[in-house]
Amino acid sequence: MAAISREEVAHLARLSRLAVTEEELDLFAGQLDVILQAVARVGEVVAEDIPPTSHSVPLTNVLRDDIEVPCLTADEALAGAPDVEEGRFRVPRILEEEV
Amino acid sequence: MSDLTRMSAAQLAAAIASGEASATEVTNAHLERIAAVDDRVHAFLHVDAEGARAAALDVDERRSAGEPLGPLAGVPVGVKDIVVTRGVPTTAGSKILEGWRPPYDATIVERMRAAGLVMLGKTNLDEFAMGSSTEYSAYGPTYNPWDLGRIPGGSGGGSAAALAAYEAPLTVGTDTGGSIRQPGAVTGTVGAKPTYGGTSRYGLVAFSSSLDTPGPCARTVEDAALLHAVLAGHDPRDSTSIPQPVPDVVGAARQGATGDLTGVRLGLVREFGGEGAEAGVTAAFRDGLDALTKLGAEVVEVSCPNFQYALPAYYLIAPSECSSNLARFDGVRYGLRVGDDGNRALEEVMSLTREAGFGPEVKRRVIIGTYALSSGYYDAYYGQAQKVRTLITRDFTAAFERVDVLVSPTTPFVAFPLGSRTSDPYQMYLADLYTIPVNLYGGPAISVPCGLSEGLPVGFQIMAPTLADDRMYRVAAALESAVGTLTPGELS
Numbered sequence: 001m002a003a004i005s006r007e008e009v010a011h012l013a014r015l016s017r018l019a020v021t022e023e024e025l026d027l028f029a030g031q032l033d034v035i036l037q038a039v040a041r042v043g044e045v046v047a048e049d050i051p052p053t054s055h056s057v058p059l060t061n062v063l064r065d066d067i068e069v070p071c072l073t074a075d076e077a078l079a080g081a082p083d084v085e086e087g088r089f090r091v092p093r094i095l096e097e098e099v
Numbered sequence: 100m101s102d103l104t105r106m107s108a109a110q111l112a113a114a115i116a117s118g119e120a121s122a123t124e125v126t127n128a129h130l131e132r133i134a135a136v137d138d139r140v141h142a143f144l145h146v147d148a149e150g151a152r153a154a155a156l157d158v159d160e161r162r163s164a165g166e167p168l169g170p171l172a173g174v175p176v177g178v179k180d181i182v183v184t185r186g187v188p189t190t191a192g193s194k195i196l197e198g199w200r201p202p203y204d205a206t207i208v209e210r211m212r213a214a215g216l217v218m219l220g221k222t223n224l225d226e227f228a229m230g231s232s233t234e235y236s237a238y239g240p241t242y243n244p245w246d247l248g249r250i251p252g253g254s255g256g257g258s259a260a261a262l263a264a265y266e267a268p269l270t271v272g273t274d275t276g277g278s279i280r281q282p283g284a285v286t287g288t289v290g291a292k293p294t295y296g297g298t299s300r301y302g303l304v305a306f307s308s309s310l311d312t313p314g315p316c317a318r319t320v321e322d323a324a325l326l327h328a329v330l331a332g333h334d335p336r337d338s339t340s341i342p343q344p345v346p347d348v349v350g351a352a353r354q355g356a357t358g359d360l361t362g363v364r365l366g367l368v369r370e371f372g373g374e375g376a377e378a379g380v381t382a383a384f385r386d387g388l389d390a391l392t393k394l395g396a397e398v399v400e401v402s403c404p405n406f407q408y409a410l411p412a413y414y415l416i417a418p419s420e421c422s423s424n425l426a427r428f429d430g431v432r433y434g435l436r437v438g439d440d441g442n443r444a445l446e447e448v449m450s451l452t453r454e455a456g457f458g459p460e461v462k463r464r465v466i467i468g469t470y471a472l473s474s475g476y477y478d479a480y481y482g483q484a485q486k487v488r489t490l491i492t493r494d495f496t497a498a499f500e501r502v503d504v505l506v507s508p509t510t511p512f513v514a515f516p517l518g519s520r521t522s523d524p525y526q527m528y529l530a531d532l533y534t535i536p537v538n539l540y541g542g543p544a545i546s547v548p549c550g551l552s553e554g555l556p557v558g559f560q561i562m563a564p565t566l567a568d569d570r571m572y573r574v575a576a577a578l579e580s581a582v583g584t585l586t587p588g589e590l591s
Contacts (some may be wrong), residue, residue, distance in 0.1 A: 012267070012466045015473075016422065017429075017446065019454040019460065028463060034525050035467060039411040040485045050483030053492060055309035055339060056565065057296040062338040076202040082436035086577065087453025089431050092445045 003036040004029065103128035104265040108174045108322040111268055115162070115173040122173030123160075125353045126155035126217050133219065133266045136590050137250035141241050142251075142261035144180050145188045146220035151175065151498075153282040154217040161215075170349075171325055172215030177261045177270040182229050183302045184208055187218075192226040192236040192254075195432045195456025204304020205272065206334045207313050219267055223257030226280050226458045227425065227555060228306045230254050231530035234521050240519075243286060245555055246588045249514040250284030252530075258316045259286040261585055263512045269326050270316040276305050277415050277510070277534025279314050280546035284509035284558020286383065287548045287585035289314045289323045289575070294566050296341040299334035303525040307420040308339075310538045320547060320576040327554035332553040336434070343566065350568035355576030361395035365437065366502030368405045369453075375532055376511040379552025384508040387549030387559040390508075390581035391574065399502050404496035408487045409536040414528055415471050415484035416539070420533045422468025425461070428453060463524060488539045495540040499564045505575055508559030509532045509546040533560060547575040549586045556585050 233256025257273035259282030283290025315326035430452035438451035551557035
């Protein structure tokens with residue numbers, strides 16, 4: 001049985017903001033099925049009472065002193081942007097047009 | 100003066116310090132070598148000749164003025180193109196960042212500049228460091244100097260190939276699941292992954308934040324240690340940076356080079372035995388092990404029963420973190436924007452931009468990560484992988500109570516032909532079988548050449564406890580003293 005269907009891959013691509021093509025869906029569905037069946041082996045481990053590890057450094061709540069340090073200027077921060085208007089990042093419209 | 104491009108970083112630094120060669124001469128020799136061979140190797144995505152010459156001249160002027168200079172002052176270095184460099188293009192091997200010039204330097208780049216290292220340019224990689232062959236670079240593959248029809252490993256194939264082709268004496272890589280060590284193994288060079296948190300991640304284009312570790316690549320163990328010492332150290336701008344002193348890796352490498360390993364216990368992981376490694380790789384590894392025992396080391400078999408789940412756990416954890424990290428590529432603040440015709444809404448422009456800007460492996464991992472983190476699947480996939488990570492860490496901790504280091508081949512197979520694994524992504528993942536466990540644990544590991552199989556290099560991996568980076572350098576340098584360095588034939 002397949003671990004993941006073509007429809008599920010299409011749904012995940014939408015969630016991931018990837019406008020994948022039909023050809024990619026055909027290709028990825030099979031490949032992702034192989035990968036997911038292989039990685040599902042983590043389920044063989046009985047680990048009910050095992051705590052999870054998120055990363056290997058035992059540090060928590062790492063804070064720095066509240067000291068002003070130089071940061072990027074607005075021009076530097078905007079220099080790599082695809083579109084800039086009046087010293088700001090310009091984005092496409094966010095709201096749907098009114099009908 | 101012998102060919103400057105054939106010298107080690109330590110030799111170059113000594114020649115520059117004594118005035119035998121200038122940093123400018125050394126830099127020009129390497130820029131000329133790049134111009135002569137990189138059309139065939141394609142190790143570099145960008146060569147910053149102007150910046151390199153200016154940095155070299157600065158070192159020469161400071162030396163003339165009698166200023167004290169660091170141990171690697173004037174030595175050229177190539178930097179993997181996932182490390183941001185102020186004003187110098189940084190692509191991460193992706194079309195989505197084509198043409199981007201970062202407004203700041205990564206901490207490790209700042210540290211190298213302060214140490215007087217001369218940055219030659221940016222080296223090729225699998226897109227966002229996701230891959231094991233450098234074939235997933237959006238700018239074309241890098242070719243292995245041992246055989247131009249074969250892969251140089253990945254993701255840091257450019258950094259490794261630049262060393263093997265004598266285009267640079269030192270390079271920087273990043274290791275998330277083996278991206279420094281596996282390219283080192285298949286190109287006959289040395290690659291070291293420091294302890295996670297030992298080198299700063301500030302200024303790396305993030306792939307998998309709980310695993311990403313920058314580190315040194317070189318042709319000798321001593322050179323790797325010298326660069327390690329420059330890169331490592333606490334950085335308050337990285338909240339997972341470890342606020343502790345860096346172990347004396349250079350001293351350990353020099354101690355190891357004396358060839359005495361009396362009393363050192365090497366752990367052979369039982370679960371790695373026989374699984375998937377080519378016969379020639381196993382034979383070369385055994386030769387390396389014999390060489391170490393002749394130097395006085397003792398071999399102890401240890402069991403790490405959960406290592407068999409490392410690859411599955413990694414290929415859930417890394418894609419999950421990647422799907423989150425790569426959400427920043429939204430076509431707003433930097434990089435590509437596609438389809439913004441004034442009519443389309445943000446979400447559609449974002450989807451078109453990411454579709455056009457990401458390659459197939461990145462898309463696969465983003466989709467897997469989105470799946471593994473989605474409600475209903477989280478516990479079975481990402482949550483379970485994190486528990487497996489705990490068990491793998493326990494395996495390491497238990498093993499290091501019995502032995503000083505763990506050893507294995509670095510990768511199950513020698514450099515494979517270009518194109519032979521790209522159609523089956525899972526076959527590509529298997530290249531990381533032996534390198535991944537230590538990433539999940541967080542400890543340091545190094546790959547050092549141990550011989551040839553069918554004329555191609557084989558790497559020997561040494562894994563050490565967290566913060567015991569010096570230990571792996573000692574054993575690696577001892578192995579190098581016994582088997583020597585590997586030199587490929589002149590490029591055809």
